[in-house]
Amino acid sequence: MVVTRFAPSPTGFLHIGGLRTALFNYLWARRNDGEFKLRIEDTDMSRNSAEATRAILEAFEWVGMDYDGEPIYQSDRFDLYRSYIIRLLDEGKAYYCYMSKEELDRLREEQMARKERPRYDGRYRDFTGEPPKGIEPVVRIKAPLEGEIVFEDGIKGTITISADEVDDFIIARSDGTPTYNFVVAIDDALMGITDVIRGDDHLYNTPKQIVVYEALGFKLPKFYHVPMILGEGGKKLSKREGAADVMDYKRAGYLPEALLNFLVRLGWSRGDQEIFTMEEMLEHFDPSDINASASQYNPDKLLWLNAHYIKNSSNERLASLLEDFGVYLLAHDKREILLDIFKERCKTLKEMAEQITEVLETPKEYDAKAIKKAMKGDASEILARFGRKLESAGELHLPTDYHSLLEDFVKESQIGFGKIGMPLRVALTGRLGGPDLSDMMSIIGKKETLQRVENFLRHMDMNYAS
């Protein structure tokens, strides 16, 4: 049985690095019919917030990842941690250290002055005398004095760290509260976590946690330290790149499956495959295939994937998603045409909403450059003539109806398509570019088309009359 966990500290929103780690854990657990658990690391009472926890849960819900059981809050488990501290104290595997913060600071300064690594010197490790008065002691665990701490990392291979890199670190503060490396080891062991997949910024915590595991006689899980996601240029991921809230991606019009697909391919691959459905990820993901080197955030690829998933979404889903962006299409009679057209051309839902709105609304202004290009010579006249033809035509509904009308017009007038195409385009949207003219006319209807032609001709008269 594989049991994994995601263990964020609720100090802010969930960013994509965290989401990727969560995804890896989720996939590996689900692939093995195991369990994926959530643990909130809130031992530092001054820094955590309930709001942050809610934000993390919200992000999970958006991308569709579920976890087993209820989230575990470390703040609920202080008594448990306390009992293990007492046990280690009783067994002589941990001890009270009466060194004050000031003394410790002084020691560190001296060590740094001597160009040594700041490190607790173990002065209370075997202390048996009378403890100094007026000091609330911390509890330190006895780390090995010599030798090496060696463990197998499923991604990076054998990691060897010299014992003198690991000092007798504090497991309980002077106020009695337990510290991070201690509680992580206990919780992982007690929760039955078999595979720890986490960011490689935790690589150096692992030997410390191993000290705890061994002192308590717990079985070690497998460790996988996933390289970080770097920003563009190979530097730390910045807020405007991917360090922002995962929910910002929703607000920017990304589909959750696009984000997940993007993230799973950052550091992991399967041959040449780029597109992965959740089912395919579930079928193939293995943390031991994760690359040992860091990867960079690549917004272009995310956009490409998002465009791909938009194209392959049902119109019904898109219509309902678009409501978050102020576009209400569920009851629109030309909904299918509209969505068929725009899902082919947009990279985000937000962009789609903007472009749909542009077509649905009468242009408020006309691009001067477009006019210059489209309205040469007798363009106004041609457009007016097209208007009259449209008016006198009968009932028109489908894009093909409008298309034949346009074709007839071009033939009768003995002009190229561009002669009417460009002016009509500016009349309809205010600029050059955009969807097929027949499609647009069909969507907005005959009446609105005529109205826009008329509006535009009036605009030309008023501003460009010669």
Place this chain on the structure above:
RNA sequence: GGCCCCUUCAUCUAGCGGUCCAGGAUGCAAGGUUUUCAUCCUUGUCACAGGGGUUCGAGUCCCCUAGGGGUCACCA
């Protein structure tokens, strides 16, 4: 700075000693399709960080150098 980890196109990556004059994808460029823009299709551009070994043979193994990242709390 000490320690640990990493190093294939601009970017994500394939490659697990010969099948690699290094493959795919994104980006970029050109062409085609289209009434325009976008999509789409085709083609092209672009890499084994450097230097030593090991080996009949190295992108693949080892060492060194350089570069990058991480970490050194009574934070998590």
